[in-house]
Amino acid sequence: MNPNATIMPEVTPAPPLLNVRDLSVTFCTAAGPLPALEAVSLAIRPGETLAVVGESGSGKSVLALALMGLLPPAARIEATEMSFGGTELTAIAQAARRRLRGRDMAMIFQEPATALNPVRRIGDQLVEAILLHDPMPLARARDRAVAALAATRIPDAEIRAQAYPHELSGGMRQRALIAMALIHRPRLLIADEPTTALDVTVQAQILDLIRDLANETGTATIFITHDMGVVAEMADRVAVLYAGRLVETAAAADLFDCPEHPYTLGLMGSLPELTPRGRPLLSIAGTVPDLRSLPSGCHFHPRCPFADSRCVQEQPRMRFLESTRAVACHHAPLMTMLGSMP
Amino acid sequence: QTTINLGRTTDADRYDPHRSTALAAAEVLYMMGDTLVTLSHDLLTIEPALAKSWDISEDGLTYTFQLKEGVTYCDGRPFTAQDVVGNMERWLTPDGPYVSRWKAGDVESVTAPDNLTVVYKLKSPNSGLLFQMAQFNFIMIDPQQAASLGEDFGVTAFNGTGPFCFDSWAPNDSLVLTRHEAYDWGTPALGNTGPAQVDRIVWKIIPEEATLAASLQAGEIDASYSLPAWSIAQFAADPTIELFQPIASFRTHYVGMKTSRPFMEDVRVRTAVSHAIDQAAIAEAIFFGTVEPTFSYYAETALDFDPATDTSAFTYNPDSSRALLEEAGFTMGADGFWEKDGQRLTLTYYGFNTSREQAEAIQGDLRKAGIDLQVELYDSTAIWAKLREQTYDLFQMDYPYLNAGDALNLYFGSGSIPSPNRMMWNDPETDRLLAAGNAAINDDARAEAFKALGRRLHEAVLWKPLLLEKPTVAAGSRLQPFQPAGISGAAFGNGLNLAIK
Amino acid sequence: MTDVQMADSGGRVWRPAVVIPLGILIAIAAAAMLAPLLTAFDPYETELRQRLRPPGEGNLLGTDSQGRDLLTRLLYGTRTTLMIGFAGTLFGAALGLTIGLCAAFYRRLDMILMRVIDVFLSFPSILFGLSLAAMLGPGLDSLIFAVGLSVMPGIARISRGAALSIMAQDYMAGGKVIGLPDRLLLTRYLLANAYPPILTYTMLAFGDAILLAATLGFLGLGLQPPTAELGSIAAEGRSFLFIAPHVSTAASALIFAIVLSANMLGDALRDAGDRRAT
Amino acid sequence: MTNTLLRRLGVSIVVLLGVLLIGFTMLQVIPADPAVAIAGPQGTEEEVEAIRRHLGLDQPAPVQFVYYLQRIAAGDMGRSVINNAPVFDELLRALGPTIELMAVAMLWSVPVGLTFGILAALNRGGVLDRIVMAVSVMGVSVPVFWVGLLMIQLAVQTRAFPIQGRGGPLWTWDGLSHIVLPATALGLILVGPVARMTRTALAEALYADHVRTARAKGASEGRVVVHHALRTALLPIVTLIGLQVGTLMGGAVVTETIFSWPGVGRLAVGAIVAGDYPMAQGAIVFLATAFILVNVLVDILNELADPRIRSRT
Amino acid sequence: MTLLEVEGVSREFRLRNGLFGPAHVLKALDGVDLKLDAGETLALVGESGCGKSTLGRIVAGLDKPSAGGLRVNNRPALRGRERARQIQIVFQDPFGSLNPSMTVGALIAEPAILHGLVERRWAGERVRSLLERVGLRPELATRYPHALSGGQRQRVALARALAAEPEMIVADEAVSALDVSVQAQIANLLREIQTETRIGLLFISHGLSLVRHISDRVAVMYLGRIVEQGPTESVFDTPRHPYTRALLAATPRPLPRSKMSSKTVEGEVPSPLAIPTGCGFRTRCAHATDICAKRRPHLEDMPHSAACWRAGELPPPAVEELQAPPRLSSALELYRRAAEGRVKLAEGMTP
Numbered sequence A: 001m002n003p004n005a006t007i008m009p010e011v012t013p014a015p016p017l018l019n020v021r022d023l024s025v026t027f028c029t030a031a032g033p034l035p036a037l038e039a040v041s042l043a044i045r046p047g048e049t050l051a052v053v054g055e056s057g058s059g060k061s062v063l064a065l066a067l068m069g070l071l072p073p074a075a076r077i078e079a080t081e082m083s084f085g086g087t088e089l090t091a092i093a094q095a096a097r098r099r100l101r102g103r104d105m106a107m108i109f110q111e112p113a114t115a116l117n118p119v120r121r122i123g124d125q126l127v128e129a130i131l132l133h134d135p136m137p138l139a140r141a142r143d144r145a146v147a148a149l150a151a152t153r154i155p156d157a158e159i160r161a162q163a164y165p166h167e168l169s170g171g172m173r174q175r176a177l178i179a180m181a182l183i184h185r186p187r188l189l190i191a192d193e194p195t196t197a198l199d200v201t202v203q204a205q206i207l208d209l210i211r212d213l214a215n216e217t218g219t220a221t222i223f224i225t226h227d228m229g230v231v232a233e234m235a236d237r238v239a240v241l242y243a244g245r246l247v248e249t250a251a252a253a254d255l256f257d258c259p260e261h262p263y264t265l266g267l268m269g270s271l272p273e274l275t276p277r278g279r280p281l282l283s284i285a286g287t288v289p290d291l292r293s294l295p296s297g298c299h300f301h302p303r304c305p306f307a308d309s310r311c312v313q314e315q316p317r318m319r320f321l322e323s324t325r326a327v328a329c330h331h332a333p334l335m336t337m338l339g340s341m342p
Numbered sequence B: 001q002t003t004i005n006l007g008r009t010t011d012a013d014r015y016d017p018h019r020s021t022a023l024a025a026a027e028v029l030y031m032m033g034d035t036l037v038t039l040s041h042d043l044l045t046i047e048p049a050l051a052k053s054w055d056i057s058e059d060g061l062t063y064t065f066q067l068k069e070g071v072t073y074c075d076g077r078p079f080t081a082q083d084v085v086g087n088m089e090r091w092l093t094p095d096g097p098y099v100s101r102w103k104a105g106d107v108e109s110v111t112a113p114d115n116l117t118v119v120y121k122l123k124s125p126n127s128g129l130l131f132q133m134a135q136f137n138f139i140m141i142d143p144q145q146a147a148s149l150g151e152d153f154g155v156t157a158f159n160g161t162g163p164f165c166f167d168s169w170a171p172n173d174s175l176v177l178t179r180h181e182a183y184d185w186g187t188p189a190l191g192n193t194g195p196a197q198v199d200r201i202v203w204k205i206i207p208e209e210a211t212l213a214a215s216l217q218a219g220e221i222d223a224s225y226s227l228p229a230w231s232i233a234q235f236a237a238d239p240t241i242e243l244f245q246p247i248a249s250f251r252t253h254y255v256g257m258k259t260s261r262p263f264m265e266d267v268r269v270r271t272a273v274s275h276a277i278d279q280a281a282i283a284e285a286i287f288f289g290t291v292e293p294t295f296s297y298y299a300e301t302a303l304d305f306d307p308a309t310d311t312s313a314f315t316y317n318p319d320s321s322r323a324l325l326e327e328a329g330f331t332m333g334a335d336g337f338w339e340k341d342g343q344r345l346t347l348t349y350y351g352f353n354t355s356r357e358q359a360e361a362i363q364g365d366l367r368k369a370g371i372d373l374q375v376e377l378y379d380s381t382a383i384w385a386k387l388r389e390q391t392y393d394l395f396q397m398d399y400p401y402l403n404a405g406d407a408l409n410l411y412f413g414s415g416s417i418p419s420p421n422r423m424m425w426n427d428p429e430t431d432r433l434l435a436a437g438n439a440a441i442n443d444d445a446r447a448e449a450f451k452a453l454g455r456r457l458h459e460a461v462l463w464k465p466l467l468l469e470k471p472t473v474a475a476g477s478r479l480q481p482f483q484p485a486g487i488s489g490a491a492f493g494n495g496l497n498l499a500i501k
Numbered sequence C: 001m002t003d004v005q006m007a008d009s010g011g012r013v014w015r016p017a018v019v020i021p022l023g024i025l026i027a028i029a030a031a032a033m034l035a036p037l038l039t040a041f042d043p044y045e046t047e048l049r050q051r052l053r054p055p056g057e058g059n060l061l062g063t064d065s066q067g068r069d070l071l072t073r074l075l076y077g078t079r080t081t082l083m084i085g086f087a088g089t090l091f092g093a094a095l096g097l098t099i100g101l102c103a104a105f106y107r108r109l110d111m112i113l114m115r116v117i118d119v120f121l122s123f124p125s126i127l128f129g130l131s132l133a134a135m136l137g138p139g140l141d142s143l144i145f146a147v148g149l150s151v152m153p154g155i156a157r158i159s160r161g162a163a164l165s166i167m168a169q170d171y172m173a174g175g176k177v178i179g180l181p182d183r184l185l186l187t188r189y190l191l192a193n194a195y196p197p198i199l200t201y202t203m204l205a206f207g208d209a210i211l212l213a214a215t216l217g218f219l220g221l222g223l224q225p226p227t228a229e230l231g232s233i234a235a236e237g238r239s240f241l242f243i244a245p246h247v248s249t250a251a252s253a254l255i256f257a258i259v260l261s262a263n264m265l266g267d268a269l270r271d272a273g274d275r276r277a278t
Numbered sequence D: 001m002t003n004t005l006l007r008r009l010g011v012s013i014v015v016l017l018g019v020l021l022i023g024f025t026m027l028q029v030i031p032a033d034p035a036v037a038i039a040g041p042q043g044t045e046e047e048v049e050a051i052r053r054h055l056g057l058d059q060p061a062p063v064q065f066v067y068y069l070q071r072i073a074a075g076d077m078g079r080s081v082i083n084n085a086p087v088f089d090e091l092l093r094a095l096g097p098t099i100e101l102m103a104v105a106m107l108w109s110v111p112v113g114l115t116f117g118i119l120a121a122l123n124r125g126g127v128l129d130r131i132v133m134a135v136s137v138m139g140v141s142v143p144v145f146w147v148g149l150l151m152i153q154l155a156v157q158t159r160a161f162p163i164q165g166r167g168g169p170l171w172t173w174d175g176l177s178h179i180v181l182p183a184t185a186l187g188l189i190l191v192g193p194v195a196r197m198t199r200t201a202l203a204e205a206l207y208a209d210h211v212r213t214a215r216a217k218g219a220s221e222g223r224v225v226v227h228h229a230l231r232t233a234l235l236p237i238v239t240l241i242g243l244q245v246g247t248l249m250g251g252a253v254v255t256e257t258i259f260s261w262p263g264v265g266r267l268a269v270g271a272i273v274a275g276d277y278p279m280a281q282g283a284i285v286f287l288a289t290a291f292i293l294v295n296v297l298v299d300i301l302n303e304l305a306d307p308r309i310r311s312r313t
Numbered sequence E: 001m002t003l004l005e006v007e008g009v010s011r012e013f014r015l016r017n018g019l020f021g022p023a024h025v026l027k028a029l030d031g032v033d034l035k036l037d038a039g040e041t042l043a044l045v046g047e048s049g050c051g052k053s054t055l056g057r058i059v060a061g062l063d064k065p066s067a068g069g070l071r072v073n074n075r076p077a078l079r080g081r082e083r084a085r086q087i088q089i090v091f092q093d094p095f096g097s098l099n100p101s102m103t104v105g106a107l108i109a110e111p112a113i114l115h116g117l118v119e120r121r122w123a124g125e126r127v128r129s130l131l132e133r134v135g136l137r138p139e140l141a142t143r144y145p146h147a148l149s150g151g152q153r154q155r156v157a158l159a160r161a162l163a164a165e166p167e168m169i170v171a172d173e174a175v176s177a178l179d180v181s182v183q184a185q186i187a188n189l190l191r192e193i194q195t196e197t198r199i200g201l202l203f204i205s206h207g208l209s210l211v212r213h214i215s216d217r218v219a220v221m222y223l224g225r226i227v228e229q230g231p232t233e234s235v236f237d238t239p240r241h242p243y244t245r246a247l248l249a250a251t252p253r254p255l256p257r258s259k260m261s262s263k264t265v266e267g268e269v270p271s272p273l274a275i276p277t278g279c280g281f282r283t284r285c286a287h288a289t290d291i292c293a294k295r296r297p298h299l300e301d302m303p304h305s306a307a308c309w310r311a312g313e314l315p316p317p318a319v320e321e322l323q324a325p326p327r328l329s330s331a332l333e334l335y336r337r338a339a340e341g342r343v344k345l346a347e348g349m350t351p
C-alpha cells in the first residue's frame, strides 16, 4: 500500500469522527465494470465542514452514498478502513448500519422535489424519521416534528406539517429535508448538492440555515457541491475529486489562495468572477473522461497543460505538501516548480 | 323433495306453442301441457290425450272431439272445450305473430257446443291433421292467461294442463318445473298416467358440449340427450351411465340442392354431387356410429314411405359421379377440379356452424370428386337470413317429422318457395300429388299419393340424404330406466316416466 | 439523409432476452412459410376413417377430426394465424399510431380524438370483435379488421402518451425553430423517437390479437372451412379434449408459444429501452 | 374533488353516447334477422313479415335508433325482440353473477400478481425474476377455453369442485364451491399483467429518490419496500387493473360459456349473435358503463391516494 | 443598428382543468420592452419561473404573445420559416435539445438544406466546416447525440443554430447545465462567434457571474416584468433595484468566507398565478412603502433604469470588486500560458 496516501496528520487532538482509507467503489454494468471511486481517503473531525468538489460524474454522490451505505446492489465497495466514531462500518451488520443511518449520520439530497415521499404529509415523514430511532407516543413525535420544522424557519410550521410535498415551494421542501436530517442531531451530516435546484436568493437562505444548525448541534458536515462560490461560503476544508480520484485536499483558505493541482487551478480559472471582463475565460480543454476507459497515468493528463511523459505513465500518489494539504500531482508544489520558469 | 336435473345446450326464446319452432321449446312444453291427441311410441298410432275420443265426418272436413273430464290447469281452473276454441283462435289470428299455422290445416271453424265437445271444421280435407295435432304446437295453453300476459306469456308464466307446472325461468340459465299434483289424465299407452314421480324437474342450460358431458359424469345433471356424439360413444363403455333411445323418432340430416342455380339445374350434376358424398363414413366417424347413414329423404320406417322408391342416386359412388359429370359435359381441369365452358365446378354451401365437421367432411368428399365446395357456416340465428339471400347452391339442414306426409308437406310445394322450399322446386305434378295426399279421406288414397310423390321427388335428386338421427338419452345412475318418447325428438316426453331409483 | 452515415446503434439490444423469443417467433414463422417443404401431407385431404389418431407413426402429431395430418394443419394454420395477428396488429397500429401522434401533436384535436378512443376502449373488446365479425360475416379480412380495430385504442393511447413526452422535449421546439414542416416534425422527430414504447406495446397487442382471433373461433366466428387457423383448430378440437386431447392441446401450445414469445419480446424490448435511458 | 368527479362523469356520458351509437350501427348491420330466426326453418314469407311487423323491425334503422334513444332517455332500455323480456331486468339479473365472478377472480389474481411482481422486482434480472415473469405471462398466452376445459376434466376426475352453473349466494358453501373453477380460469388472465406492471413500477420506485430518503432515515428494507416503494408503485398498478377490467369482461364471456355461468357476457354474446339488438345494445351499454365507472373509481382512488392529483383541481 | 425590438409583449397562459374546469390566468410576461442591436449581447437574468424562457420562445417564434409584438430589422417580425432564417435558439438541456434519432451530421445539415443554403450533396462539406467552427472534430458527424458529452452536444446545438445563418441567436440557459470548465468553453465560443459574425445574442441565464462576464447589457426580470435594465458594468456596479441588489448579494462568490448577506431578501418568489399588486417585488422588499402596493413602477427611458419607486432614495450598494489573490493570479497566468503552449515543462522536472 501507499504509505503516504492515508493518514491525515493529527493537528488537533480530537480524533476524527469519520476516517476513510482507500475507499473504492466499482459498479457492475452491462458494459463492464465502472470504477466510480478509486482509493479515496479522507477524515473529518467533529464540528468540521469538509467540502467535496468536482465536476459532474466525478463521484461525489457515489462517495456520499458509500458513506451512508446506500449504494445500489450493483456497487462493489472496498475500503481498508471506514470507521465512524470508532466503529468499523464495513464490519458491522446491515441492521446496525441501519440504526446508525438517520440517527448518527444523516443526509440531505440534491433534489428537494423528488427526495420527499409525494404521497405522505411532510409532518408524517418527519414523525416516521423520529419514531424509527426514538420510540415515543405519537403526539409527542408530532410536536417534535413541528418543532423541528419551525427550527428551519418554515413559517406556520404547524400548518405546513399537514401539507404534502408538492404543496410546498422548493425552498420549503429543502428545509423539511434539512429538518428531517437534523432531527436526531446526527454526528455527521452529508449534504449532497442541497441547493443546486434552488434559486440564488433561496440558496443563500438555505446555506445559512445548514451552517447555523450544524454549528448549533456540533455536527460534522460533508458538503458536496460543484460551485466554488458555495465552497468558499461553507467549507473549512476542501477535497477535490476528479474522475473518481481525490486530487487535492486543503484548508479552504489555502485552496483559494492558490491551488496546487492543475485541475483545481483550471477550475478556478473557469470562474468568471476571477477573470477580468472581456478576457476569455480560462477553460480546461477537453472533457471529463469515461470512467470505463480512464487515461493511463494521471487521469487528468490529457487535459493538463503541464503534463509530461511521466504523467502519462505513472499515476501520481497523494502527497502531503504541508500538514493540511495533500496533492496527487507529480508537479506539486506547482508554484515552486513553475515559479522560476520564464 | 326429489329433483331431476336435465341438461341441454340451448334455451328457447319463449315457451309459447304458437310462437316457437324450436325443439328447446317443445321439450319443455310437452311437460307443461297436453295435446288433444298424441302418438304411440312407434309414431304409427294416434292415441287419446286430452280428447278421450274423436269422430271424423265422411267428407273428412269435420272432427268432433270428446274431452276428458276433470282436467284442470295448474292453477286449478277446469279445462273446457272453450279453452280449445280459445287456443285455436289465438293461434290462427290473421296476421298475428304466430308460427307453423299450416299444421292446423285449412280451418273453417273451431267451436265448442258444450264444455267437453270440440268441433273442428276444415275447408278442405287434411289427412295428416291428427298426426299434426300431436305436435307441440297443439299443446293447450290457458288462453285467458295468454291474453292477459300478452308478450310475457310463456316468458314470465305458463299455465298448462301438463304433468308439470311452470315455476321459474331464467333464460339461458335454468328453468324449474314442479309437479302438477292433480294430474292423472296421462295416456295409458305411453306408460304412467300420472301424477309425476318426481317433485321437480330443473332444465339447465350448459352451452358448452364438453361441459355438458362432463356434468353428466360428475353427476351434476341426471340426463341429457343433447350430448356430443363422441361422449355417447364414450358413455356406452361407462357403467355408471345408461343410454336409451326411443322406439321411433325421425330426424333426417340432408344436403339440399337449389335447382335454380346454373350448375345445379342439371339433375346429372345433382346426382354426381350426391354420389360423391360418403354418408356412411360421416355417420361412422363424425358421429361415432351414433346415427345411421340414410338414403332417403325420410325414414324407411315412416308412415307412407314406399319401399319401391329408387334410392340408388344417394349411394356413395365416386365412379358414377365422375361418369355423370363427364356426361354432363364437364372436363377435368389441371387443378383437379371439373370445369365446363372454362368455368370451374364451384358450388356454394351454407351450413350451421354447429355442424362444422359435417360440412368439412362433405367438402373433403367433394374435393376428392373434383368439385370445389365453398363452405359458409353461420350461426343458427343468422343462417335463415343468409338463406333468404339466395346465393347458395347447397345447404345443409336437419328436420324432424312424423311421417312421409309431414315431411313432404313441409318442403316441396311450389307455394313454399322461397322458404321453406329452398330447393326452388317448382313442379306442378308435385303440387298435384301433395294436394291429393292431403285431401285424401282414407289411408290408402293418402298413402298412394304420398308414395307416388316420394318416388318422384327422390328421382329428381333434390336432396342428398345423409343421416337418420334418433335422440340418445344418456342418464346417470340416479335415474330409473325409462322408454324415451319419439315425438318431435323430445325424448323426455311429458316427463311422467322419469323417476329416481 | 445526406452523405452522413449511421454510426453506432446505441445500447445493447441483442441480448438473450430479446434473441430467444425473437428466434422462436422467426422459427415458427419460417416453419409456417415453408410448410409445403416440411410436410408431405395435403392440409385439405380428409380421410374420415383415420380421424383423431393419437400422435405416433405416420402422423407425427396425430390426425385431426377430419383425419388430416395435424402437424400439417398446424403449419398451415400458423400461416393464417400469423397473418391475422400481423395484418390485424399492423392495421390497428397504423390507425392507433396516427390517432395517438396527431392527438399529441395537434393539441386542439386531442380532446376529441381521445374521446373517440375512450369510446372504443370502453367497448368490451371481445364484444366489439364479435359484433364486427358478425357484421362483416366470417372471413379473413373481416377477422383482421375486427382484430385491428380492437387493438387500435390501446395503441392510440400508448402512442399519445409516448408522443406527449417527446413533445415536451426541447428538440421538438428545435425542429420547429429551424422551420421544419409538420410532416417532417411528425415523422422524423416525433415518430422516430416515440416508437420504442409503442413497439413494445405493439408486441403485446400482437399476442392479444392472436388470442382474440382464437376466442372468436371459439364463439363460432372463426374462419370458414377448410382454412386452417390455430385458434379455430384449438376451438374445434376442444370438443375432443376429453377423448383426443392432442388436437386442441397442440394448437393451444403453438398459440401459447407465439403469444408468449411476443410478450417476452415486448418485455425484453422495454427492459432494453429502460436500460438505455438510464 | 366533487367538481372533478362531476366533470369526469360528464365526459363519461359523452363517451357512453358514442358507445351507444357505434353499438347500434354495428348491430344494425349484423345479418342475423330475429324475425327469420323466430319463424324457424319451416317459416313462410308471410309469417316472417308478420313477426317483423310485430317486433317493429320493419322500421328504418335511424327511426329505430331514435326510438331507442328516446326510450333510453326515459330510463327504458327496451325489451328483447326475441322473448320480450325487459332488457334492464335481464341484464340486472345477469350482472350480479358476472360481478361476483370478476370480483372473486380479481380477489385471488391481484394478490398473486402483486406478489409475483414484487418478487420479480426485488430480484430484477435474476433467475427468480425470469421464472416468475414467465409463469405469470402464461396466463395470458393460452386460450381461456382450453384452460377452462382442462380444469373441467381435472375436476370431473377428482370430483373436487362443481363444474357448471352458479350454486347460489357466495356465502353458502354451494355458491363458493361453484365459483372456484370459473374464477380460477378467469383470474389467470389478470395475473400476468398485474405482475408485469408491479415489477416495472416497483423496480422504478425502489430506486426513486424519496425511497432513498427513507433508507437514509434508517428505515428497514421491508419497511422501505412496503411503506414507500409499493405505496407509490400502487398508482400505476391500480390504473392498470382498472383498464384490465375490460379484458376481464372479455375473458368472462368465454368463462361464462364454459362453466355455464349465468352472466352478462354470455347474454351479450347470445344477443349479438341472435341480432337481438335491444338486448345486445343493452349489454354493451351495461358493460361499457361498468368499465367507465370502474375507471372513474380508479381515478378517484388515485386521487385519494395521490395528493398531487388531488390538488390539481 | 437595432436588430430586435420587443414592444410591450405580454403572454398569458390559461390553465384549464379538463373540459369544463375553471380557467386560471397565469401572467408569464407582462408588458416587456427590450431592444437588441446587431453584434450585441443582451443578458436576461432572473430567478426560476420569472418568464425568461417564455420571452425567449416568443422571440424565436415558438410561441405567440398575447399582446404586444416584435420587430426585426425595423419591420414586423416574420413567421414560420422566414423567422427561422432570422432567429435561432439554443436550449438549456443538452440531453433534450437534439433529436436523438438523427446523426450529428444530419442534425446540422438539416436547417441548411431546409432553407436552401446548401445543396444536399455539399451538405457534408458544410457540416464539416460548422463542426470545426464550434471546435469539434469532423468525425463526430457520424455519431448520434447520445454518444456525446453535454458540452459537445451544446456545441452541436450551436452549430445547428449557425447552420441557418441567422441574424440573432437566443441562448436559453445554454450553458447552465454544464460543468464550470465546459461552461467556460462554451461561453468563450459564443463570444468568439459573436465578435466574428456580428450576430445578436439574447443570453438568458440565472447565473450572474457569467452574465457579467460576457454580456454588453443586462435586463433583470422578476415575475414577468423587466425590473432593471442597463449596461452590464453599470448594473453590476451600481444596482438600482432592490431585487437586483438582493440577487447580487445572494450569489456566493469564490472568496473564502465571503460572508454574503443573505438577509437581504425573505421568502420566495410568489406564484405567477397571484402576482402582487403594484410592484411585484414589494412582498419581499425591505424598502417597500405604500405606493409600492398601489401603483406599478415603470422603467424610465434611459440607458440604465430600474422599475422601482424608491430607486432614487436607496443608499448606494456596498459592492466590492472581487480580485483574485496575487498567488492565484500568477498561477492562473501560468496556466493560461501553458494552455496556449508557451510553457512546457522539461522532461523529468519533478521534485
Ligand SMILES: Nc1ncnc2c1ncn2[C@@H]1O[C@H](COP(=O)(O)OP(=O)(O)OP(=O)(O)O)[C@@H](O)[C@H]1O
Binding pocket: A027, A029, A034, A036, A054, A055, A056, A057, A058, A059, A060, A061, A062, A063, A072, A074, A226, A291
Ligand atoms: N447505480 C449506478 N450504476 C452505474 N454507474 C453509476 C451508478 N451511480 C453512479 N454511477 C456512475 O458513477 C460515476 C459517478 O457518479 P456520481 O453520481 O457520484 O457523480 P457526481 O459527482 O455526484 O455528479 P453530479 O454532479 O452530476 O451529481 C458516474 O460516472 C456515474 O455514471
Ligand SMILES: Nc1ncnc2c1ncn2[C@@H]1O[C@H](COP(=O)(O)OP(=O)(O)OP(=O)(O)O)[C@@H](O)[C@H]1O
Binding pocket: E013, E015, E026, E027, E028, E046, E047, E048, E049, E050, E051, E052, E053, E054, E055, E206, E272
Ligand atoms: N406552456 C405553459 N403553460 C402554462 N404555464 C406556462 C407554460 N410555459 C411557461 N409557463 C409558466 O410561465 C412562467 C414563466 O415560465 P418560464 O419558463 O418562462 O420561466 P423561466 O424564467 O424560464 O424559468 P426557469 O429559470 O425555471 O427556466 C412559469 O410560471 C411557468 O410555470
Ligand SMILES: [Mg+2]
Binding pocket: A060, A061, A062, A192, A193
Ligand atoms: Mg451527484
Ligand SMILES: [Mg+2]
Binding pocket: E052, E053, E054, E173
Ligand atoms: Mg427557463
